[in-house]
Amino acid sequence: MTEESIESLRAERDRLACALAARATQLEAVSKEFELFTQTLCHDLRAPLRAVEGFAQILLEDYGDKFDADGNRCVQTLVSGAHNASALIEDLHRFARLCRLPFQPADIDMRRLAGQKADELKAEGAAAKFRIDDLPAAWGDPDLLAAVLEELLRNAVKFSRRQAHPSVEVSGTSETGCTVYSVRDNGIGFDPKYAGRLFGVFQRLQDEKEFEGRGIGLASVQRLVHRHGGKVWAEGQPNAGAVFFFSLPMRPL
Secondary structure, X not given: OOHHHHHHHHHHHHHHHHHHHHHHHHHHHHHHHHHHHHHHHHHHHHHHHHHHHHXXXXXXXXXXXXXXXXXXXXXXXHHHHHHHHHHHHHHHHHHHHOOOOOOOOEEEXXXXXXXXXXXXXXXXXXXXXXXXXXXXXXXXXXXXXXXXXXXXXXXXXXXXOOOOOOEEEEEEEEEOOEEEEEEEEOOOOOOHHHHHHOOOOOOOOOOOOOOOOOOOHHHHHHHHHHHOOOEXXXXXXXXXXXXXXXXXXXXXX
């Protein structure tokens, strides 16, 4: 290789390093702007929403007998709407905080961690039968991955609870350069054409009246897995269950 070629490679290396540094700076700025936006949103909207909800509740309690049926329904709708808006803001705030949680990786016994989360759900009354395979160990933050498993297991329990025999299965495999984990249920499933919406903030495929939730859990899963350098995806069919996958990079040597 000629000296001219070497210099050209060095120049290209320096150019790429500068571009990468600039991109990292841009991403950090966007993250800080999003964090500031959510903090401002939560702070500025909490008080007026609580006031609306509080005064509407007073109307119902002190003057409800003076309203006709339509009047009571309107005030109850106002109370419910203000409460839901407050809950959405709190969810958005929690989602934004995921960006600020410390990342402290370690070796993790994923089978034990998944078993702990399954036991917690059973203690809460989950009727699903859990099966947890021998999972490969993971390299990641124990608290963040505990949150990932808890959300995926809760999601599986929720959408399989109408089955006569609800079941949830956790499995994992080691692949080239990464480990892949899956949480499978035998619940209502979903139309695969909407799979891309599952991990969006406040995206829901089912009516809230049928299944509780505000569409923040799976978005949080994606954010936490991305912080590990992994990815998430899902497969499913209507009334045929669903499988949620997430991959994690192998521990660096």
